[in-house]
Amino acid sequence: MAKFKLDETDHQILDMLIENTRTPFTDIAKKLLISAGTVHVRVKKMEEAGIIIGSSLTLDYQKLGYAFIAYVGVFLKNTSQTKFVLERINEIPFVTVAHVTTGKFNVFCKVRARNTQHAKEIIFQLDDIEGVYRTETMISLEESINDKKRLMHSIFKEL
């Protein structure tokens, strides 16, 4: 697919929708001094181009009782087992992200849990996977940045 070219208007539309996906197109139109129809067409184009993949709610996992975040580095006995281990990892609930990485670890996961005890259970499941040599856990004491909007701004400035 040819690279999609976004202009300033697209950026501003994305900017408002990143903040709140339910921002009415009429509001966006008013702010950008264009018609609501134009906003609609542009959003549709970005969806069709695959720039906008979807939209999702941001929930307060703390309020839901899941405040514990850990990162787990996984060492494999053998790199050839990567695919198999990833499939097993995919089956473990509360492992929310997994990356195959170069560097210290072979695979790198993020775990979201209720508490220490719960996290321990999840990490044991990781350790139990055949082909996993050992794991190394980093517990998050405090989350500091998580700013999709700022990332978009940085990207737009460069584009």
Next chain:
Amino acid sequence: MAKFKLDETDHQILDMLIENTRTPFTDIAKKLLISAGTVHVRVKKMEEAGIIIGSSLTLDYQKLGYAFIAYVGVFLKNTSQTKFVLERINEIPFVTVAHVTTGKFNVFCKVRARNTQHAKEIIFQLDDIEGVYRTETMISLEESINDKKRLMHSIFKEL
């Protein structure tokens, strides 16, 4: 604040909105065999309770030319500098997440970049922060899970 109790209907509403925040309440109502007004009231309550913090677009960063993901572990010269270093990290564009952690590293970051060269520039900025002893980079070769919906299902099953 008292812990908010979500029932099965709330779960299902969240479930549909997590998939697509712009799902019309009328559609949700039809599927759950309740009225759109009820959906509206429940969503509003969950927003007021702070369970729903907001909503955001999912963009294809690959298509935007930002396919490179790295995790960077940061070692500090002195733990007392954590706050200062975090503030500096916050100022670096393309560092999208930072966690204070126990375990191997003092601080742990996620970096989103265009390519290796770009990532190198960002990591140099991390290294240059006063109080940072050294950093250790893990490059993501492949992202494997990232499923908010499955996490929600796991949480709902437990609640």
Next chain:
DNA sequence: GGTGAAACTTCTAATAA
């Protein structure tokens, strides 16, 4: 490309059950 208006759909709040 964009607009503006029409037709259609959805939201939202008040009322009633």
Next chain:
DNA sequence: TTATTAGAAGTTTCACC
């Protein structure tokens, strides 16, 4: 708590710039 309802608001299409 939920349903109904009706007016307000938003979306989406399209003929025309």
